Amino acid sequence: MNVTRxxxxxxxxxxxxxxxxxxxxxxxWPVLSAEVTPDLAPEEWTFTVDGLVxxxxxxxxxxxxxxxxxxxxxxxxxxxxxxxxxxxxxxxxLDAFLDTVRPAPEATHVVAFSHTGYTANLPLADLTGGRxxxxxxxxxxxxxxxxxxxxxxxxxxxxxxKSVKWIAGLRFLDHDEPGFWEQNGYHxxxxxxxxxxxxGD
Amino acid sequence: MTETTLSATDSTPSAxxxxxxxxxxxxxxxxxxxxxxxxxxxxxTDVRRETPHAATFRFAVPDWEGHLPGQHLMLRLRAEDGxxxxxxxxxxxxxxxxxxxxxxxxxxxxxxxxxxxxxxAKPGDEVEVRGPLSGFFAWPGDRPALLxxxxxGVVPLMSxxxxxxxxxxxxxxxxxxxxRSPEELIYASEYGAETTPVFTRTAPEGVPVGRVSAAHVxxxxxxxxxxxxxxxxCGSNGFAEHAxxxxxxxxxxxxxxxxxxxx
Ligand SMILES: Cc1cc2nc3c(=O)[nH]c(=O)nc-3n(C[C@H](O)[C@H](O)[C@H](O)COP(=O)(O)OP(=O)(O)OC[C@H]3O[C@@H](n4cnc5c(N)ncnc54)[C@H](O)[C@@H]3O)c2cc1C
Numbered sequence: 001m002n003v004t005r006x007x008x009x010x011x012x013x014x015x016x017x018x019x020x021x022x023x024x025x026x027x028x029w030p031v032l033s034a035e036v037t038p039d040l041a042p043e044e045w046t047f048t049v050d051g052l053v054x055x056x057x058x059x060x061x062x063x064x065x066x067x068x069x070x071x072x073x074x075x076x077x078x079x080x081x082x083x084x085x086x087x088x089x090x091x092x093x094l095d096a097f098l099d100t101v102r103p104a105p106e107a108t109h110v111v112a113f114s115h116t117g118y119t120a121n122l123p124l125a126d127l128t129g130g131r132x133x134x135x136x137x138x139x140x141x142x143x144x145x146x147x148x149x150x151x152x153x154x155x156x157x158x159x160x161x162k163s164v165k166w167i168a169g170l171r172f173l174d175h176d177e178p179g180f181w182e183q184n185g186y187h188x189x190x191x192x193x194x195x196x197x198x199x200g201d
Numbered sequence: 202m203t204e205t206t207l208s209a210t211d212s213t214p215s216a217x218x219x220x221x222x223x224x225x226x227x228x229x230x231x232x233x234x235x236x237x238x239x240x241x242x243x244x245x246t247d248v249r250r251e252t253p254h255a256a257t258f259r260f261a262v263p264d265w266e267g268h269l270p271g272q273h274l275m276l277r278l279r280a281e282d283g284x285x286x287x288x289x290x291x292x293x294x295x296x297x298x299x300x301x302x303x304x305x306x307x308x309x310x311x312x313x314x315x316x317x318x319x320x321x322a323k324p325g326d327e328v329e330v331r332g333p334l335s336g337f338f339a340w341p342g343d344r345p346a347l348l349x350x351x352x353x354g355v356v357p358l359m360s361x362x363x364x365x366x367x368x369x370x371x372x373x374x375x376x377x378x379x380x381r382s383p384e385e386l387i388y389a390s391e392y393g394a395e396t397t398p399v400f401t402r403t404a405p406e407g408v409p410v411g412r413v414s415a416a417h418v419x420x421x422x423x424x425x426x427x428x429x430x431x432x433x434x435c436g437s438n439g440f441a442e443h444a445x446x447x448x449x450x451x452x453x454x455x456x457x458x459x460x461x462x463x464x
Binding site for chain 1: 217218219220222223224225226228231232233234235237238239242275277278279280281284285286287288289311313317321322326327328329331334335336337338438441442445446448449455456458459460461462464
């Protein structure tokens, strides 16, 4: 690629935590949902895991909160090029839910879906082993509605469109099925370190 | 041209799993994965000032395969030391402007990419773009469209208005556009009877100052075309939240509201 005449970028310090093509958004936390922010009270929120699992199950807000607490502290990366460092999300590790439902051996992929109708596909391997959470806290407070509150999925090692806001459930499948943005040209996996932004990257 | 690269559909692109909720929002078109993934050279051919803080940048992109009004692209700039900055920009021009696209950029204070455009860029300069992206915030011109935008959020909506005009479409189209003042209203000279401007800080004599309100939205929704409106809301997140709430409160179905937030 050619150098852009007269473009220097702003002065920057080397940051090894920044995946290629990303910039540090600092204190900003942009909102990029395509739909109307839902008015979803915690009492109305449910989380269902079904499809290819031994025991499909739905958790209420209180039932989910009864699981052992777990937090993610680290960085997040959005495909629109911003990254945010040292954030804290509190909730429950997804492993705690999966221990109960027991995914079937033939399950390879998952469609995560929201209470708004948004979907994202994920390989099962990206969701297990302490790499994904259902969270309801951001920093010291409740997760704000425009950022997915009362509860969202977070899969911080992938671009953030995979971290479904207003999470309603996961459906286990034996094949990969593109979700909302994947049908709109985005990459199926979305690894920020390999810059998998769009289909074909 | 557009029809050959992007197939307009009336429903969800794939017949896959649809979550059981009342909010579900289907995409409008399927995106060509190859053009979404390929960087192309874009040569700046013209710069037009729109307002003190916004200008339109016209590019020749010979291999551009077309887009639908409302879509955006990814643009990147590269520094001598290899540093790359990339940002999303909505496409302002209509699809029929073959081989050319236009972007309208706000000059963001301290902004890396918009700063380069507003202070350095001149005709002849080259940048790279990939796209068009997103089949969601796209309007093929097939349904009555209610457009609500603020600031540079009017950019993808203007592509829809221009498309409507260029093709002489007869289906209803309305634009509600918010700006701080008449001087800050992007594309001011191009609006016609379809447009209601709203001014938040200063307005011309006799025009009230204020935000987009329930009354504005109610007036548009009262004028309901057959089949109802497809609503497109674009602007800052704060504006998108405000305007989409007003639409929902006024009875616009949530699954017929599409939002583009500029971050
Ligand atoms: C889908 C989509 C479509 C869009 N369409 C348009 C469009 O049509 N027109 C348009 O104008 N915009 C559009 N945007 C917004 C656009 O992508 C950019 O965010 C915008 O142009 C600002 O980019 P920038 O590089 O100029 O600013 P940035 O460099 O990203 O800075 C943004 C702000 O953060 C501050 N900042 C960040 N980091 C630092 C730092 N290290 N030091 C100092 N200050 C800092 C800057 O001062 C500035 O206020 C769109 C966004 C999306 C997601």
